[in-house]
Amino acid sequence: LLILVLLPGIGMEKNNSQRWIQLGSLIIQPSEAVKLVMVIYFAYVYAKKQRYIADFRKGVMPPLLILAAVFFLILKQPDLGTAVSILLSCGAVLLCAGLRIRHLLLLGTMAGTGIAYFAMTAPYRLKRLTSFSDPFQNENGDGYQLINSYLAIDSGGLWGNGLGNSVQKLGFLPEAHTDF
Template sequence: MKYSIIKDHDWLLILTVFALASFGVLMVFSSSYVEGMYMGEGGSGDPYFFLKRQAVWFLLATILFIFFMHFNYHVFKKLTPYILILSFLSLFLVLVGFGSSGGGAQRWLQLGPFRLQPSEFVKLGMVIYLAQVYSQKQVYIHKFIKGVLPPLIVVGLIFILIMRQPDLGTATAILMVTFFIIFLSGARWIHIIGLGVVGGSLFTVLAVSESYRFRRLTSFVDPFADPMNDGLQLIQGYIAFAHGGLTGTGLGGSVQKLLYLPEAHTDFILAIISEELGILGVLFVLACYGVILFKGVLIGIKCKNPFGSLLAFGIVFQLAIQVVFNIGAVSGLLPITGITLPLVSNGGSSLLVTMVSIAILANISRHNIRQNRLKEDFDNQVKTA
């Protein structure tokens, strides 16, 4: 079997990822330089503060992308115990005095000049763990106690640690991915429906248990009922969309980023994209996501290895959840959960994990392509023998 660096890589997937991530760095700068200048996080007063930080993360993410694109994804099966230990340890450290706070939550670890959000890494870690464990339970996946339940205990503990931060959006995303992987593993419908009822009930209880959380989850229904508090962010986002129109005000021409729209460079960066580049800019973002998700689904379908297939579908669904949650929140169709727009929003941990996740997809695709080429070479040898 001949190796070809051109033919053995999914270049459409790779180029789309880098196009969107590069566009994200540009939009982080455009949406944040006013805040960097006047707010000056840490008193910096530097309009390039967020750009420089995001550019460093993008460079690091690029290096890791290249590495994991060529890292045999099968090795993750052996690394799963260590991934679980690191997941629990990082979340535990956040809660016992080593974490840093922001926005009323304690979700980060300060490691020198870098501030990491462990829950972002845990999301990928849980996809790897669930793909590994359920790929080995195919024989008795129809049995709830022996097949379905054991991994849910681990997921439950992770869920509790993340909710202690608190971060309902990330915790819910992990539960949804877990449910999806169980479904793809071939669990019985009665078990799937039962887990759906339990998960929905748990979300409802958590949503109404804290008044601030309930207000945040329901304010999207009528943001104008409280335009100066819970509805402020969404209303300012609406204004940005309306101001942009079809072609936008031009790169750098946003008015809402002048400290009117909270979290303009993170949660609501899509609103700034719409304001400056119009609906066409939004369509570009959506087209990139469409290519990435479509390619990811094809990779999962073509992979004949149960672990690789579940891993690919888990990564794709995790990414899709984040995209839907963010765009739904910015457009007012879903509650605001604080989940950022993958590859585009400011945030080093999110960018790093998303690019590593897609690099794993590219690696699975590479194995698929090489396996198909091996089969073709074998068939040709048989025909010519």
Template sequence: MKQLKQHLKHLDYPLFATIISLGLIGIVMVYSASFIYAGMDPDINDSSHYFDRQLMWLIIGIGVFIIASLFSYRNLGRLVKPMIIVALILLLLVLIPGVGVERNFATRWLNFGPILFQPSELAKVAMIIYFAKVYTNKQDKLNHFGQGVLPPLIVLGLVFVFILMQPDLGTAASIIMACGMILLFAGIRLLHLFGLGFIAIVSMLGLIFSSEYRYDRFTSFLDPFADPSGEGYQLIHSLIAIANGGLTGEGLANSVQKSGFLPEAHTDFIMSVIAEELGMIGVLLVIGLYIFFMFRGILIAKRAPDQFGRLLAFGITFQIITQAMINFAAVSGLMPITGITLPLISYGGSSLLITFGLLGILMNIAIKGHFNRRVE
């Protein structure tokens, strides 16, 4: 009990308040974005269906956050190999016909009874921990590309290919970017980092232009009105929602675009509903919370008691921020639509649980950093 009191005393309360604020905004906006769709769907016929499930996952997620914050992050290094193996196996299972669950022309889920689980979410956690651990152990070899930098990149390449085959370019890209930030903060040579970045960009462009589906998705954001009833449909209605919101919005629950016009309003495009109902003020509030979270995460990383904690904190922070940035850019037409959700706000059980787990690890690093400063 004394240890628990000490734990609660040294929580990073600004970080905790930011996380809870984003989660509560998510609960409200999931209900607002989904109640018409859920009420009209004959298979659901319950306007609070998505709200009830999101609330349940939020409560469970907070429990996961608390448990993860109590579990010393240093022990994660021992679990990294099993996590990588399990993540790769699950990513392979998704690709097996009849095993992976298909939705909207993508096969990204596994069915565990009533629960749909997205293995790429576990892959995010596994890769962040793996990169942080490996590059902590290879500090003395980081100047040597073959010995120090290359081996983990092979595992990253496998994960990238498996996720891309689902297809899910957005999630694959967010993992690449988060791992790239770990490489940067680990201290690898800039020449190696820029070289890897160039190879990654060329490879992604090659993959995009080698598939008609990916090419159409990639180019549709440049001129969505060229195919208003096809590839440009989602983006057009997202832009209409943003334009309708103006500065102060149409008012909570008053979005027009969510009423059958904007697909995935409670998942991928929930930010468009926020813009329409709460206006630019609501959008800036959400963006401000993410920016505050980013700076808090960087501060926690700088105060971490060891290199593993430092790289892990940077990886977690930029995994979540990268995902949010990709979502913001997609719904506003600044980049292609990728199908990536908004962390802590969009509807989705596995995404919410994994995000809270990552944030619990980040909180544990913050607590350990506080005790380390006291000792000093």
């Protein structure tokens, strides 16, 4: 499904991203399902490979190759946030599986360097990160979505407005269907 998303005529593009497949009136985002599938896959594989967990090449590496393929397919959409959340989730499974600390540090350093590289080399990603750290610096531009998401959370108070009853999504939150 991650490959199908990238094919012209099958993958649906919106806001310069091609992350969805439309099947009639149903729109699916395969990367959301992949989040769960990868965690289950990693938990299953590393539960079975416990006796090999100290052997990096035999016990740790094979599932990491699949994780790398998934990471790059999602990055191609482009969706660094989802790719990073999958990396972190699978990293947590590795930690719980009892991976050697030195292997964990090596993988963490490689992942951190790669994430920093991809974040810094795409100007829109860097702009998004800086606007996230101070959305009020450009409240009518890059910070608009985040500021209005704050307002949406605030207006709901402790108990919320109820499912579908947000006021902010009625024209103030441009991409209400996303992370917010």
